Amino acid sequence: MPNVLFTQRCVRSCPYCFARKHMSDSSPDDIISWENVIYLADFLEAGGERVFSILGGEPTLHPDFVDMVLYLIERRFHVRVFTSGIMSESKLRDASAAFAALPQEALAFICNVNDPGRSEQSAAELPRVEAFLAEFGSRIAPGFNIYQTDFSLDFICHHINRFGLKRSIRLGLTHPIPGQQNLFISLKDIDLIIKRFFEHAPLLERLHIRPGMDCGFPLCRFTNEQIAWFMRYGGECRFGCGAVIDIGPDMSVWPCFPLSAFDKRSIFEFNSLAEMRTHYDGLTKKIRVEQGGIYLACDTCGLRRDGNCAGGCVAHALEAFRHEPNVRAQEVYA
Amino acid sequence: MSDHVFVCPPREPLLRALKDKNVVVDAASTKGVADAFGLAQRCGAAVRCVRARFAGLLAEIKPEAAWEGIPLALYVDGVGRFRDIAPRLPALRRLNLRVYVQASSANNLTGIRILSSLGLAAAAIIDRSADWGGCADLCTYALLGTAPHAPIDPFARLAENYHETGINRLTAALFEDPSAIFHVNENGPVARTAGELARSEFVAPSIERFLAAPPEPLDSALGLLAQNSSCAFCPALSVCLGIVADPANCPPGAKEFFADLLDAVEQSKDLNRRGRRTLWQT
Secondary structure, eight states: OOEEESBSOOSOOOTTOTTHHHHHHSOTTOBOOHHHHHHHHHHHHHTTOOEEEEESSOGGGSTTHHHHHHHHHHTTOEEEEEEOOOOOHHHHHHHHHHHTTSOGGGEEEEEEOOOTTTOHHHHHHHHHHHHHHHHHGGGEEEEEEEOSTTOOOHHHHHHHHHHTOOSEEEEEEOOOOTTSOOOOOOGGGHHHHHHHHHHTHHHHHHHTOEEEEOTTOOGGGSOHHHHHHHHHHOOOBOOOOOOOOEEOTTSEEESOGGGTTSSOEEGGGOSSHHHHHHHHHHHHHHHHHHOOSSSGGGGGOHHHHTTSOOOSOHHHHHHHHTTSOSOSOGGGGO | OOSOEEEEOSOHHHHHHTTTSEEEEEOSSGGGHHHHHHHHHHTTOEEEEEEEEEEEEGGGOOOOGGGTTSEEEEEEEEOOOHHHHGGGHHHHHTSEEEEEEETTSHHHHHHHHHHHHTTOEEEEEOSTTOOHHHHHHHHHHHHHOOSOOOOEETHHHHHHTOOTTSOOOGGGGGTOOTTTEEEEOTTSOEESSHHHHHTTOEEESSHHHHHHSOOOOOOHHHHHHHTTOGGGGOTTHHHHTTTSSOTTOOOTTHHHHHHHHHHHHHHHHHHHHTTOOOSSOO
8 A cells, every 4th residue: 555755854864764865855854745645535535445555754854743643544544654653742641631532443554663772863753653552552553664684672662561552663775775875684684684573473472463574585485384383473464565655745655665765756747546456566567677686696586476475575676776787677777 | 408507586577588598596585495306396497597696695594495406506605614614514514514614814714614614505605806826735635635525606607618729718617707607687688797797798688599599609708808907928828818817918827727727627627537436446
């Protein structure tokens, strides 16, 4: 489902930030207008989409954040907000009062948390994050972006127990942003990541916390036993990679943040959500024709052929194209 | 029954004189809505709607159960914050309501669009102070927006009744049409417009005299043509008719707005002709 950026300003500066390219090319003062929110609600509704995903920057910085969320819920969307949870006390009070009576299924937060033991910045922002977690506990599913091989999920388990969060963790794998400097998990480290994750498996099992994997994980790096564990104890596992579609406050659209420089267009060029998806799926396919996946073996892999795995994040391929002679289909250099 | 519509205060002698006539009952405030409607019905007037003003935001109004079933044209200063309107929406939706807001600010135009998108009929009061650019955007949404939404006047009414070769007065949906809608003073004299009523410029000294000898339909467009003013060469003349703009001092952006409006009306009619607006589409 598409993500709609309410703001382009963030309160964090995460070293792995996958939105960095887009943010550096955009005005931080751009915020979405009511007119555009209404247009998008109409557009998504017409496309049969019933979930409205709100993203930033930090979306709660939008001065009309609370009112716009209430509006979308009135339009019968299930609203999902991706947030750092860092907001002023007055904004938190405001949101708390406005959202208190909403049905649980109407509004959910995915709070992307950073390990406070890993950086001074994360430690400094912890009190505000905790205030948010305490206020909206049962509406929140924590999310965590893996950008170091020795990561820990212990602090998230602690958050879940302490604040009564949803018993799941959305795990994101950090990917390269072609043309930008960001921290990401290199291909050679993916096995280490998987190994490190499964060191947490007994604890997650005992605490009944279901981890789910966001896009870009390569299926072939997991053993059958690990996949079986996910089936038994895990949440949603996606070994796919495709156009999520992000929509900016100025109504520009792009396939996903790592591909924000690729074929950025205006939503007004498309008559429907289906048309937009078809367009960006076509772009992804062109890249996959040039390079099947993140490993050379992806080209002939049965898992990819059968549609069980997309071959990892396409951003790895695009980044690789930048360091070779310009010999491929020109669209992939867009 | 004549085709004339009378905007009339809720006074019994006046309403009795307007028995069987089309009447917009002009209640002074929202406090008198139900009483005004009841009185007009008892007097035998054909009530088109009750017009009421609320000195405040729509978000501050407390809809009354007694308003249910009354066609209500509610004038407010603005719409207000969505969080304050949201709790009132169920009650507002039960009403036969159209909300009128001045088109002079971007906030108001946004409020109108929000109400419409939620199924509440609304109207932009367009006068010389209008935010013309915002009005052009709103009319595009009103007439060409593909998602279901409540009508936004005066655009919806204009599109519905538009004649390519005739007169299409934009402000008719705002109770201003000097050839069809007349305004009654609380003492009985009748004027062509609310402005003329305020200036005591009457076309008849009483309702009875008006009905006995109705004034000739006024076509101000002909006057503007005769004056050979700049309006005579304006493609929007048949819609504006010198009411919104005036020949001596056309507000910046007004001409562009009217051009966009006429384009949107034409496109809307074209789409309707091609059957775009059917409920079930494959």
